[in-house]
Amino acid sequence: MASRNADPSGGTPQLDSVSLAIIEQLQEDGRRPYGAIGKAVGLSEAAVRQRVQKLLDQGVMQIVAVTDPLTVGFRRQAMVGVHVEGDVEAVADAIAAMDEAEYVVMTAGRFDLIVEVVCEDDEHMLEVINRRVRAVPGVRSTESFVYLKLKKQTYMWGTR
Amino acid sequence: MASRNADPSGGTPQLDSVSLAIIEQLQEDGRRPYGAIGKAVGLSEAAVRQRVQKLLDQGVMQIVAVTDPLTVGFRRQAMVGVHVEGDVEAVADAIAAMDEAEYVVMTAGRFDLIVEVVCEDDEHMLEVINRRVRAVPGVRSTESFVYLKLKKQTYMWGTR
């Protein structure tokens, strides 16, 4: 192996170009065999297996089935913008602890926090947004965007 | 062959409880063996295999590796709210055609459309949002929320 990749980034776990390539393979097909991935990235089957296991253990990636909840049925989904006063990260943690929150991100802009929630029905959503989320200390106000239709959902950022 | 997009004839395929159970299994671990899934849902290995293949072909679910692009490195990410005049769906399709758009959803609320974009750097993001997106006919205005930190990302709505 000639050189380790330059990784000037600070803080995050260091990923060399080979691990990136492995992730790209698995973004195309999460069940692709280790042997095939090995041929594609130039590693042995065993080495790929070890790297994948490590990436999973470290939480860098996860291999899962993803669906459109609205298509699969029974549910109401919404994006919620949250205005926070005080410790944004603490509020984010509190909201992230809720089962109904699928996606929680801290942002720069008019909202301090953006949360995607998945609920059983309208009543459930009302309860989650208007009671549980707004009850979190530090939450000043929220604004909701109920999903009407999911038009695109991709996980192949590395492959273009 | 890469999986194409969702099924042509719009209608949502009927999903019985067994298929739902299979999806839940794969949401916990996308590489779980068919035999193990079969034991869990009460079906033979071959039957599970065929159902999974069908779900993938229909575009109901996809099995992929997911990561936090910000953690993996080198990228700027943002959520963009879009105000549309005219045919919302046409605008959604136009934006969904862009590689940088990972997630496009039609919503009810102040925004007609919410788009998640992944970019190489600030300049790239500026170009995508301020030129390409706003150039789409029907886009009245946009509002951006740059990601600072991803706090939670789950795909296990079925398992609670």
Added chain:
DNA sequence: CGCCACATCTGCGAAATCCGCAATCAGAGG
């Protein structure tokens, strides 16, 4: 420089899993 510690990669059998196929089963009509 020599040597050890630590991490990664490779090569292999053995065991488990995947895959294709033909037969079987269940429900809807004619």
Added chain:
DNA sequence: CCTCTGATTGCGGATTTCGCAGATGTGGCG
């Protein structure tokens, strides 16, 4: 009753996964 269609099952045989031992490489340190 018979046929058609779609789903399920039960097999081998081909592949893949898994665990482990040995080889390789890099960095620290006396």
